[in-house]
Structure formats: C-alpha cells, structure tokens
Amino acid sequence: MRKFLLNDVTVLLVVSVIAGSLLAGAISYGANAYFAKTISDLVGDYGEFDLLIQVREEAVEDATAHIQAVIQDYFPGARLKQSVTIPTTGKTPIFIALPEEFKTQKVYENIDATFAGIPGGAGVSIMTEPRLAIRGVPEGAKPMLTEYINQLEGVRFSFRDGASIGVILKTIDKLTPVTQAVNDYLKRYQIMEISFPVGNEAANPVRTGDLIAAELISRQQLKLVQNVSVNTNQDDMAALVSTMLELKRFLSNYASAITLTPTDGAKFRRGDVILFQGQDNAAPAAGAEPDRTNVLIEVTTLRADGKAEGRITQGDAQFLTNLTGYRLDQEKNLIGQAVAEAAYRNPRQDLAKALTELVSLAEKIPGMVQDAKTLSRIGQNALNQYGGALNALERTLAGVESAGTAIQAATGGLAGIDTARLETQLDNSSKAVGNLINTLQVLQLLQGNATNSINDLTTVQNNLTTLRGQVAALGTIARDAQKAKAAIDSIIQGGQNTLSTLRSFNAAEARSSLADANQKLDQLAALNVALISSQLQYLAAAAPQMKDEEIYRSIRLLDNFIAGQVIPGAKIQLLTTGDVTADSIMPVVQEQVGHSDFSLYSTAMGVIEPNPRGELYAILLEVKAILAGMTAIIVTILLLGLDHSAIMTFMRRQRLARQADAAGWRRFVRRFRLGLFARDKVYGMAVGAILLTGIFALAGGGIPYLPWIGVPVVGAVLGYVVSRYAERISPVSGDEVLAGEALGLSAEQIIREIVIPSGRPGLMEKLNHRKMKLRGGHR
Incomplete structure (x- = not known):
C-alpha cells in the first residue's frame, strides 16, 4: 500500500496537476484573450x-x-x-x-x-x-x-x-520603480490647508498665504513653507489673480455698508433678502410682487446683538429714502411683512467729499507756507534779540534795586518818628488853643480889647492843624515807602526768577528747530501744488461712478473667474515638510488671519491616480486569475471524484473491517477522531490540498479575498468533503475485495486489479491499465 502511494499516487498527482493547470490556464487565457480583443477593437x-x-x-x-x-x-x-x-x-x-x-x-x-x-x-x-x-x-x-x-x-x-x-x-x-519613487516623494511633503467659512473668507488668499509662510519661516525656523494656492511661477497668471482679488476687495469696501435693525422681534438668517421702497412711487405692500425700482438687500452677516449686515443686490444706497424694509419670499417672489429699519454708510460719497476737501486744502498750501515762513522770520528775529533783552532785563532789575535802596535811605529817618504821637499832641494843643480862643471871646464880650489876641491864637490854631496834616502826611509817606520797598523787593525776586528761567532756555536749539522748519517749508513750497491739485481733481472725477447693484454683479463675476485658479478666499494651501503638525502652526495662522474662525488640516501633496486603461487590463488579469482559480477548484473536485474516491472508499472499508466496537465515552472520542483523522479523510485532504495548490500555482489562479495560505486549506476542505461521499461516488464491491484477499493478493494488488478498474474512468485508470495483470477485471 505504501509503495503504491509513493509511486502511483505521486505520478498521478504530477500528471493531474499538469493536466489541470493546462486546462485552467487554457480556459482563463481564452476568456482573457476574448475580452482583450473586444477592448482592443474599442480602444486599440x-x-x-x-x-x-x-x-x-x-x-x-x-x-x-x-x-x-x-x-x-x-x-x-x-x-x-x-x-x-x-x-x-x-x-x-x-x-x-x-x-x-x-x-x-x-x-x-x-x-x-x-x-x-x-x-x-x-x-x-x-x-x-x-x-x-x-x-x-x-x-x-x-x-x-x-x-x-x-x-x-x-x-x-x-x-x-x-x-x-x-x-x-x-x-x-519603469512603471513600478517610478511609481514607488513618486510615492516616496509625495510622503515627504504635505499640504496644510486653511479653510474659511462663508462670511470670513480672506480678502486676498495669495497675499495672506505669503505672509503666513514668511512668518512661519522667520519665527519657527521651518525648512519649507510655501504658499501654493496658485502657481507663483506663472507670473502673469499669479499677478492677474492677485490683482483681481485686490479689485474684489476694493469693490467690497467701495460698496455701501448696510446695517439692518430688526423690528417687532424679527429674526434674520444669512441669505435673507430685505426689500425697500427705493425709487418706487408707493411704499411696499405685503403680498405684492417686487418691482425693478425697489432696492434689495441680501443679509450677509449676523451680529450678536441681533442686528445684521447686508449688501445691496438691486438698486443703490442713494435710493434708500424710506428706510423700512420688508422680507421678500424668494420662492413665491412676494413681499412679506416689515421686519427691519436700515442705516447705511456710502463710501463712494465719503470718498468724493474727502477728495473735494483735499483739493481745497491743496489750493491753500502756498498761502499756509508763506504765513508759516513769516512767523518763522519773526521767531528768528526774536531769538536774535533774545540776548539783548536778557541784558536789558538785568539792567532794569539793577535800576529797580537801586531805586529801592534810595527810597529806603530817604525814608529811613521818617521810619523812626512816632507820627501818631505827634498828631495826638498837636490835636491836644489845637484843642487847648481853641479853648483859649473861646475864653478870650468871652472876655472880649466883657472887655472888648481881646481881638488881636484871638486872631493870633486862631492863627496859631490853624498852624497847629496844618502841622498836624503835614505830620500825618509824613506818616503816610513812611508807610508808603515801606510798601514800595516791599513791592520793589518782590519785583526784584520775581525778576531774578524770570531771568534764571530765561537763561535756561536753549536759544541755539530753538534756532536749529526754526532752521529745520524753514527747510521743510522750503520743500513744501517746492511741491508742484498745481499738479497735486489737478491730480486730485482728476482722481475725484475718475473715481468709479458705480451703483451698488453694479458692484455686486462685478464681485460675482470676479468670483466666477477667480474660481478657476483659487477658490475666492475660501482656502489657503501651504506646502510644508511631513514633520510639521497643524497644532504647531495654529498660533501663527490665527495671528495673521486675525480670527480663529477657520479650519486647519493636513492633506497629501498629491495622489497617484490609477490609469483607467491599466486598471481595465488589471481587471482583465484579475478575471483571468479568477477563471483559472475557479477552473482549478472544479478540476480538483473532478480529479478527486474520478481518480481518488475509489482509493478513499477502499481505505474506509479496510478501516471499518479492523475497527473494534467501543462503548461510552470511548466511542464518542473514537468517532470524533476518525471523523477528522481517519486514514481515508487524511488522504483526501492531503490530495485535495496538493492538487488545488499545484493547479493554482501553475495556472496563475487567484480568487479575491482568498490569500495563498488559504488555497491549500480550500483544497483540503474539498478533499474532506469528497472523502465523506467517496463510497457513493465510487462504490467498491466487497465480495470482489474479499475474493482478492482470499486469493492472497496484497492491498496494492487489490487496488490495482479490483478497486481502480471498478471505479470511475479517469487518469488513474489510464495510468493503471499498463500495470494490470488480471485483464479480466472491471474497467
């Protein structure tokens, strides 16, 4: 039996594998050639x-x-x-x-x-x-x-x-090595993509991207950061895109800024359209259709305070005389209820007014320069006389001080006289003389000869009164002299302080400043004011006279054109090395963008795209492999059933003939062991694994999701299944086997002379025919 297995079965397996692989290969090759021919007829x-x-x-x-x-x-x-x-x-x-x-x-x-x-x-x-x-x-x-x-x-x-x-x-x-090299190169780099939501787009992504790249290289010392939003090597296209982005930014700032305040608790949503009366003769009415003369405003930004900002899509801000806005039902194209009060600022009007004021200012520059130079000359003359003025002030202070000294010397004696006491004594003396006069006047009435004496005493009294006035004047003079001396001392002290302050003034520095001012005035005077004025007037006349509706349409057109090169403000793409993380560059991006309302993530620099034609041929190769694999499975089942089922049936009969009865758990264990590891089943699994693996390998078979390690497993499963039904596929006569054993035939001879001839016709029968000795057996 062992000799048979080593010789005959080995030869049979080799022949079976070769024949099976030829059959599977022929079928798969024929199908592949047919499909390839069909494709070639279509696409060459x-x-x-x-x-x-x-x-x-x-x-x-x-x-x-x-x-x-x-x-x-x-x-x-x-x-x-x-x-x-x-x-x-x-x-x-x-x-x-x-x-x-x-x-x-x-x-x-x-x-x-x-x-x-x-x-x-x-x-x-x-x-x-x-x-x-x-x-x-x-x-x-x-x-x-x-x-x-x-x-x-x-x-x-x-x-x-x-x-x-x-x-x-x-x-x-060269396809495989080039593909691998390109893949490796793509993995060395990455694209940091900064995406902005609607409403927070970058005004000029090209310029913003360049600023971010420069800042990252400067601050983080990165090896490579390049703005790749557009191809900067194509100078003309890059310049055109950047120019159009700047033009879009200018137009956006040139359009009227509209602020909408909700009324009656109304709520706005982005994209809402608010209708205003505009040039229409009548105010909007709910339920009516909008008119071409109405002003339409689209809500673009929602503010935290409930207000909204918008842009005019139809009409112009100058027509916003009635500031009450009505919601427009865009689906039905009907006017709704009043929902907003509008306020606006028109940059175009502001620009025109500013240019007019600049023209007026430019025309006044020559007169202003002349007046300033006159003031400068006056200041220069004052500085030139500054030293003489200081000397005159010093001399004046010295003269005042001398006058004070003279006053003090002149009134020093008067200051020691008690004028108040003298006045009192003179008053008393005057009163005494008056009493004496009164007495004499009485005596005169009696004697009549006291007139001369009374006149003399009256003269004395008058002299005393005069003297008292003079003494009082002396007291006043003394007091005034003291006050004058104190005032003079105060004047001298203040003058000294003033003189000290004036001496600390840097006249040379003031002259230098005046000289610089004169030089700048000369430069200002050298300007061609007439040219500036004419250019300002030209600029005022050349400023685009656009309506808000025209600005809106222009921006939309620019967006459509720019979209062919870079999404308008929606994203910025930075090329970096693969070791840079999004978290490491996030702070710099936030600083340059000015807000955090954006998304930052990393993507591959590129992806190798499958070649459609190559993929089609790859699919054909897969189909060829699948056909070869399926054919190999079918051939394996046929070979197992036609050539090996009879051998497995004979092995099973021999096993059952020698099998002893068992009971209890031993019977269960034996049935489990024999169910998997019986000789006939092991033979079937081994032959099935060898056949399927060999045919798969030679025919180039392949089944999706079935790895090569699974091929022998599938073959073993097929062999096991055939071994389970071997007796039904190729039944062997027990009487003939028993007769052979009675004749003394060995197991190998019984297989060759009885089992194989009585089995299914196949390769085994053809190979065994030449070795048969008993020609009368079944065939």
Whole structure:
C-alpha cells in the first residue's frame, strides 16, 4: 500500500496537476484573450493610440474632417481611427496615434488648444502608454513636483493634464520603480490647508498665504513653507489673480455698508433678502410682487446683538429714502411683512467729499507756507534779540534795586518818628488853643480889647492843624515807602526768577528747530501744488461712478473667474515638510488671519491616480486569475471524484473491517477522531490540498479575498468533503475485495486489479491499465 502511494499516487498527482493547470490556464487565457480583443477593437491595443476625442454621433463626419485637417497641419504622419458609437452615451470615440517626434511636453500641454473647436467635440483625453497620473496637486506645487519627476530614471517627460500631472514613461518596466519613487516623494511633503467659512473668507488668499509662510519661516525656523494656492511661477497668471482679488476687495469696501435693525422681534438668517421702497412711487405692500425700482438687500452677516449686515443686490444706497424694509419670499417672489429699519454708510460719497476737501486744502498750501515762513522770520528775529533783552532785563532789575535802596535811605529817618504821637499832641494843643480862643471871646464880650489876641491864637490854631496834616502826611509817606520797598523787593525776586528761567532756555536749539522748519517749508513750497491739485481733481472725477447693484454683479463675476485658479478666499494651501503638525502652526495662522474662525488640516501633496486603461487590463488579469482559480477548484473536485474516491472508499472499508466496537465515552472520542483523522479523510485532504495548490500555482489562479495560505486549506476542505461521499461516488464491491484477499493478493494488488478498474474512468485508470495483470477485471 505504501509503495503504491509513493509511486502511483505521486505520478498521478504530477500528471493531474499538469493536466489541470493546462486546462485552467487554457480556459482563463481564452476568456482573457476574448475580452482583450473586444477592448482592443474599442480602444486599440496597449500603447497603440495617444489621443482620444469623443464626439456626438450626429457630428462624426464633420468632426472627423476637422480632426484630419488639424492632423495634416500640426501632426503630419499621425493616424486616425474611428471606433463604434457607444449607445449609452451617444458618442463616438476617435483615436489618434501620434508620431514619436510629437510626443513632447509642449505638444501635450497645448493639445486642448490645438483641437479646440471640433464640431460636437467633448475635449481631448491623453492615453499614451506607459503613463502615470498624479491628481490633487495644488497649482503652486506642480513646478516642484514636475521638476523632480523629470529627473527620475525611466521618465520621458511630464506635463500638465488639467488638474493632474501626467507622466509619460520610456518603457513599461519603469512603471513600478517610478511609481514607488513618486510615492516616496509625495510622503515627504504635505499640504496644510486653511479653510474659511462663508462670511470670513480672506480678502486676498495669495497675499495672506505669503505672509503666513514668511512668518512661519522667520519665527519657527521651518525648512519649507510655501504658499501654493496658485502657481507663483506663472507670473502673469499669479499677478492677474492677485490683482483681481485686490479689485474684489476694493469693490467690497467701495460698496455701501448696510446695517439692518430688526423690528417687532424679527429674526434674520444669512441669505435673507430685505426689500425697500427705493425709487418706487408707493411704499411696499405685503403680498405684492417686487418691482425693478425697489432696492434689495441680501443679509450677509449676523451680529450678536441681533442686528445684521447686508449688501445691496438691486438698486443703490442713494435710493434708500424710506428706510423700512420688508422680507421678500424668494420662492413665491412676494413681499412679506416689515421686519427691519436700515442705516447705511456710502463710501463712494465719503470718498468724493474727502477728495473735494483735499483739493481745497491743496489750493491753500502756498498761502499756509508763506504765513508759516513769516512767523518763522519773526521767531528768528526774536531769538536774535533774545540776548539783548536778557541784558536789558538785568539792567532794569539793577535800576529797580537801586531805586529801592534810595527810597529806603530817604525814608529811613521818617521810619523812626512816632507820627501818631505827634498828631495826638498837636490835636491836644489845637484843642487847648481853641479853648483859649473861646475864653478870650468871652472876655472880649466883657472887655472888648481881646481881638488881636484871638486872631493870633486862631492863627496859631490853624498852624497847629496844618502841622498836624503835614505830620500825618509824613506818616503816610513812611508807610508808603515801606510798601514800595516791599513791592520793589518782590519785583526784584520775581525778576531774578524770570531771568534764571530765561537763561535756561536753549536759544541755539530753538534756532536749529526754526532752521529745520524753514527747510521743510522750503520743500513744501517746492511741491508742484498745481499738479497735486489737478491730480486730485482728476482722481475725484475718475473715481468709479458705480451703483451698488453694479458692484455686486462685478464681485460675482470676479468670483466666477477667480474660481478657476483659487477658490475666492475660501482656502489657503501651504506646502510644508511631513514633520510639521497643524497644532504647531495654529498660533501663527490665527495671528495673521486675525480670527480663529477657520479650519486647519493636513492633506497629501498629491495622489497617484490609477490609469483607467491599466486598471481595465488589471481587471482583465484579475478575471483571468479568477477563471483559472475557479477552473482549478472544479478540476480538483473532478480529479478527486474520478481518480481518488475509489482509493478513499477502499481505505474506509479496510478501516471499518479492523475497527473494534467501543462503548461510552470511548466511542464518542473514537468517532470524533476518525471523523477528522481517519486514514481515508487524511488522504483526501492531503490530495485535495496538493492538487488545488499545484493547479493554482501553475495556472496563475487567484480568487479575491482568498490569500495563498488559504488555497491549500480550500483544497483540503474539498478533499474532506469528497472523502465523506467517496463510497457513493465510487462504490467498491466487497465480495470482489474479499475474493482478492482470499486469493492472497496484497492491498496494492487489490487496488490495482479490483478497486481502480471498478471505479470511475479517469487518469488513474489510464495510468493503471499498463500495470494490470488480471485483464479480466472491471474497467
């Protein structure tokens, strides 16, 4: 039995694997050839054509003639092939094979312009093989990536293919190494994308991105930070985009700023349209349709205080005479209830007023300069006389001090006289003389001869009164002299302080300042004021006389155009190395943007895009492998059933004949062991695993989601299943086996002479026929 297994079964397995692999390979190859032929009829052989143009079925003749003319003018020697019309799309593919001299970067990048204007055409697709495509690369990063790719071995050239980068290779065997090299290069870099929500977009993402990149390099010493939102190497396009962004920013600031205050608890939503009377003769009425003369304002920003900001989409701010706004139902196009009161600021009016004031100011500059120079000369003269004034002040103070000294000397004696006492004594004396006069007057009445004495005493009394007045005057003079001396001392002290302050004044510095001022005045006087005034007047006249509605439409048009290069303010893309994290650059981005209402995340620099044609052929290869694998499974089942089921049946009968009865748990254990590890089942699993694995390997089989380690497992499962039903597939006569044993035949002879001939016809029967000795057995 062992000799049979080692010799005959081994030979059978080898022959079975070879035959099975040939059958599986033939079936899979035939199917693959059929599908490949079908595809080739549609799109040509691999690498046969370079361009694909799809045209509408009804315009095929005109399009073909147009393409032929282009080929004759630009690509002499090119070959054209018209394919069958695709019913589902109604378009006919037209293929073009270019001569080798026209397969260049310049030709491929201008291919759309070359074939522009084809009747019924839908663009040109490049299908040169072998080819690699990289998508998702920001516009500004494409020059760096293409420069690297062009230096790789095996690369013929690279070119811009719409939003992707196409790479044409020299040979197909360079596809894998070039793909790996490009993948490794893409992993070294990343794109930090800053996305802004609607309403908080960057006014000029190009300039903002450049500022962020410069700040990151300066502050964080990063090796590479580059703004790749647009291709800055294309100077004309970058300048155009930046200019248009600045123009958009100017127009946005040039439009009227509208503030809407809700009334009666109304709530605004972004995108709401508020209608105002405008130039209409009557105020808006709820339920009516809007008029072209009404002013429409779109809500753009919601404020925390409940108010909203908006922009005029129809009309102009100058027509906002009635500031009551009504909500507009945009679906029904009907006017709703009053919901807002508007306030606005018109920058265009402010600019015109400011320019007018500047013109008036410019015209006054010459007179202002002349007046200032006159004042400067007066100041210079005052500074020139400053020293003499100080000397005169010193002399004046000295004279005042001398006068004070003289007054003190002159009145020093008077100060020691007690004038008040003298006045009292003189008063008393005057009164005494008066009493004496009164007495004499009485005596005169008696004697009549006292007149002379009375006159003399009256004279004395008058003299005493006069003297008293003079003494009082002396007292006043003394007191006034003391006051004058104190005033003079105060004047002298104040004068000394003033003189000290004046001496601390830096007259030289003042002269220098005046000289600088005179120089600047001369420069100001040298200005061409007439030119400035005329230019200001020109600027005032040249300022765009635009309505808010025109500004709104212009901004929309700019957005549509700029969207072809960079989303208008919605995102900024920065190229960095792979080790930079979003958290590390977040503070700098917030500082430059001015707020935190944005998203910052990292994306790949680019992704290698599968080649559609290559993917199609890869699918065909997968189909071929699947067909080979399925055929291998079917062949394995057939070989197990036709060639090996009889052997497994014989093994089972031998096992049952020698099997002793058991009871209890031993019976359960034996049944479990024999159910998996019986000789016939082990044989079936081993043969099934060998057959399926061998046929899979030689035929190139493959089944999705089935790894190679699973192939022998599947083969073993098939062998086990066949072993379970072997007796039904190839029954063996027990009487014939018993007769053979009675004749003294060995197990190997019984298999060759009885079991195999009585089994199913197959390879085993053919191989065994030459070794049979008893020719009368079953066949």
